[in-house]
Amino acid sequence: MQDIELYKRMLGITAPWVVSDVQLELKQRTVTIVVGYDHSIPVACPVCGGQATVYDHQQRKWRHLDTMQLKTIIECEVPRARCEEHGVKQLPVAWAETNARFTAMFEALVIGWLKETSISGVAELLALSWDEVAGIQERAVNRGLARRKKQPLEHIGVDEASFQKRHEYVTVILDRHRDVVLEVLDDRKADTLEQWLRARPIHHLTSVQTVTMDMWDPFILAVKNSIPDAEQKICFDRYHVAQHFGKALDKVRAQEHRQLVAVEGESPLTGTKYEWQKNASRLDNRSRRDFMALSRMNLKTARAWRIKETAAEVWNYSDRSVAEKAWQRLLAWIARCRLELVKKVGKMLRRYLRGVLNAIMARVSNAMLEAKNSRIQWVKKMACGFRNRKRFRMAILFHLGGLNLMPKSLKNSAFAST
Numbered sequence: 243m244q245d246i247e248l249y250k251r252m253l254g255i256t257a258p259w260v261v262s263d264v265q266l267e268l269k270q271r272t273v274t275i276v277v278g279y280d281h282s283i284p285v286a287c288p289v290c291g292g293q294a295t296v297y298d299h300q301q302r303k304w305r306h307l308d309t310m311q312l313k314t315i316i317e318c319e320v321p322r323a324r325c326e327e328h329g330v331k332q333l334p335v336a337w338a339e340t341n342a343r344f345t346a347m348f349e350a351l352v353i354g355w356l357k358e359t360s361i362s363g364v365a366e367l368l369a370l371s372w373d374e375v376a377g378i379q380e381r382a383v384n385r386g387l388a389r390r391k392k393q394p395l396e397h398i399g400v401d402e403a404s405f406q407k408r409h410e411y412v413t414v415i416l417d418r419h420r421d422v423v424l425e426v427l428d429d430r431k432a433d434t435l436e437q438w439l440r441a442r443p444i445h446h447l448t449s450v451q452t453v454t455m456d457m458w459d460p461f462i463l464a465v466k467n468s469i470p471d472a473e474q475k476i477c478f479d480r481y482h483v484a485q486h487f488g489k490a491l492d493k494v495r496a497q498e499h500r501q502l503v504a505v506e507g508e509s510p511l512t513g514t515k516y517e518w519q520k521n522a523s524r525l526d527n528r529s530r531r532d533f534m535a536l537s538r539m540n541l542k543t544a545r546a547w548r549i550k551e552t553a554a555e556v557w558n559y560s561d562r563s564v565a566e567k568a569w570q571r572l573l574a575w576i577a578r579c580r581l582e583l584v585k586k587v588g589k590m591l592r593r594y595l596r597g598v599l600n601a602i603m604a605r606v607s608n609a610m611l612e613a614k615n616s617r618i619q620w621v622k623k624m625a626c627g628f629r630n631r632k633r634f635r636m637a638i639l640f641h642l643g644g645l646n647l648m649p650k651s652l653k654n655s656a657f658a659s660t
């Protein structure tokens with residue numbers, strides 16, 4: 243039949259596989275391509291490659307890329323080979339990975355779409371179930387992780403990320419040097435991070451030069467317990483420090499605003515939340531003029547804002563003792579500022595100053611941390627939240643793990659060359 247030849251060429255089916263039938267079901271808009279094993283070619287054991295005998299056959303089906311606008315299924319009675327040494331094993335097929343229910347090309351298509359849209363979006367687009375698409379994503383991530391070479395770590399970051407509900411967190415471990423997420427751990431406890439670090443060979447830890455993180459005791463403890471000379475390597479970066487000042491400022495503003503409204507019936511702080519948070523230099527001229535007038539008013543919020551702005555400036559030093567003096571001056575000012583919420587941040591920084599100075603000396607840049615953080619927010623938004631930690635981990639590693647996700651049969655088989 244002509245279409246047997248056509249499908250043989252289109253799918254790139256080569257020996258020992260042959261297309262034996264093409265079954266068209268127009269009502270279901272489905273075409274099934276029946277592939278068989280050419281039994282004039284002896285079977286080899288998939289484990290050792292040695293001579294084997296055909297034990298039996300197993301019926302398998304794979305969804306393939308649509309052909310001519312028809313849902314396309316490959317069906318095959320796959321021989322199981324029997325080897326004296328390795329027993330009975332199913333022969334690998336050229337078009338799909340072992341145990342997959344989709345051809346490698348189909349999985350590659352799904353992986354490509356998943357880069358752009360959510361699991362439910364891809365499911366709808368390709369008429370698959372949510373679980374089928376999630377399964378392809380999970381296999382892709384596991385494949386990528388298995389291929390990833392474990393290398394000595396140099397510059398890493400540890401950060402928390404919340405998923406779905408506000409107070410549920412995971413720990414995200416970043417390789418700042420290679421710009422990828424290495425792993426996502428189930429919680430943000432010291433033990434969990436320590437276990438992950440200790441599972442690596444010791445020379446992967448002695449090679450670490452910086453560990454960037456927030457001032458979060460469980461992370462600090464885990465790093466101190468597992469990385470040699472951690473005291474010199476822990477960096478509390480500008481991004482996280484700025485977040486603390488930003489949060490304190492916002493609370494001061496909210497409190498003061500409520501108080502003003504209660505006492506005077508109105509407040510100059512109305513609608514100014516985001517202006518205080520923005521970097522003053524990013525405001526346009528007109529709102530900048532208004533804002534500057536506001537910032538000169540005798541307001542607690544303005545005081546908290548001046549401290550936040552100053553704290554954002556004390557990061558560019560090449561001399562540790564000069565940097566330390568600048569920070570001591572800032573911390574002394576904060577200690578006198580009569581704003582309890584800001585003083586709390588000051589006290590924390592005094593306690594952790596060593597790590598701040600480490601960050602300044604190591605010239606740890608914020609760019610990667612901030613970029614990864616906003617990408618994680620994007621992953622969350624696209625998925626409209628996650629059912630559980632496992633799904634969140636899969637999605638983060640899929641998008642930010644820098645993994646080689648594609649099925650391997652694509653590379654080596656003639657099937658891929660069509």
Ligand SMILES: [Zn+2]
Nearest residue numbers: 287290325328
């Ligand atoms: Zn064998």
